Amino acid sequence: MERQEAETRLLDAAESLFYRRGVQAVGMDDVRAVSGVSLKRLYGTFPSKEALVTAYLERRDLRWTGDLERYVAARGGSVGAVFDWLGEWFASDDFHGCAFINAYGELGDGSAPVASAARAHKERLRRFLHRLVDDDELAAQLAMLVDGAIVSAAMTGDPGAAATARAAAEALVRRR
Amino acid sequence: MERQEAETRLLDAAESLFYRRGVQAVGMDDVRAVSGVSLKRLYGTFPSKEALVTAYLERRDLRWTGDLERYVAARGGSVGAVFDWLGEWFASDDFHGCAFINAYGELGDGSAPVASAARAHKERLRRFLHRLVDDDELAAQLAMLVDGAIVSAAMTGDPGAAATARAAAEALVRRR
């Protein structure tokens, strides 16, 4: 197996397992079984579980934010589109809340790289919102609505949280 | 040691340990050491770690919500007071985010009693906000701002998230 292919398969397996079940509930042997990559190669590619978790979070951050940005750009950069995208995400089968909030809540300050990746993700989201509205406080408020909607949708299972948050967001934007 | 005293000391130890370090990072022996209660009595009082975690969450829910309600009631039941109280909490030494979001993200669907306790807490918060504003959608939006502010303050360490959320909340309330 190619080096590159092994890395992709490892990250794919790590993402589906860690995101669905949580980091601590998944063992390295589960990652090996799902990826089909031997333990030896696994540890040759990522020197530790922490490194694998960090790499998973970083790749997911890039994809998540990229998907959101493309979706919103295709709709003229409206703030409402952000929450429409969230609504689609919430309704999808493999929605299990925010991977970064989950990982941070689980490992917290116990793992500096993970905490740093989670902070970087939230900062990237805030900067994207800032580009949309060009207002520091409003961007921070929208970010809170996004996080609050994610938490609400994850805990209640109701994708309608996106529409509720969208209405609040538009009221805040219109006020300016 | 009295039965009642042991239970209180166990819940005190469990709360300080679980809330600060997370559930999985704390062993039952840590709880024993901090509480001063023997393992035998610990398992006589709570039959499993899951039972202890659930009891910790339930007691914390009652205290947290009670504190918030009293604080807000003493200030005439204004929505702004909710976020002032959050601001004081965020600035306190032992703030480590929302115990329920953290526990849910950590154990998730892996523990039904914990998930249920977390949902009950968020539902209690939403009902309290509903009593303040008498509007379903607005109460849900305020709950999202509360959760978003908690997540933001926990991850960035900035207690100013409360004031940012307060401004958004007042804009939403004023709009009605």
Next chain:
DNA sequence: TAGCCTAGAGAACGCGCGTTCTCAACACAG
């Protein structure tokens, strides 16, 4: 004092997991 119940200290058990090690199979250079 003798017998008995309780409770605490902590050893022990079973298991899971992160990480490393062993060994056999195989590809390929000479």
Next chain:
DNA sequence: CTGTGTTGAGAACGCGCGTTCTCTAGGCTA
């Protein structure tokens, strides 16, 4: 063909932890 290096399968190791068990000391009753 023979030696050599690489790879995968999975055993092994060390450790931590949830839970239970053992043993001992002390207090109560007769």
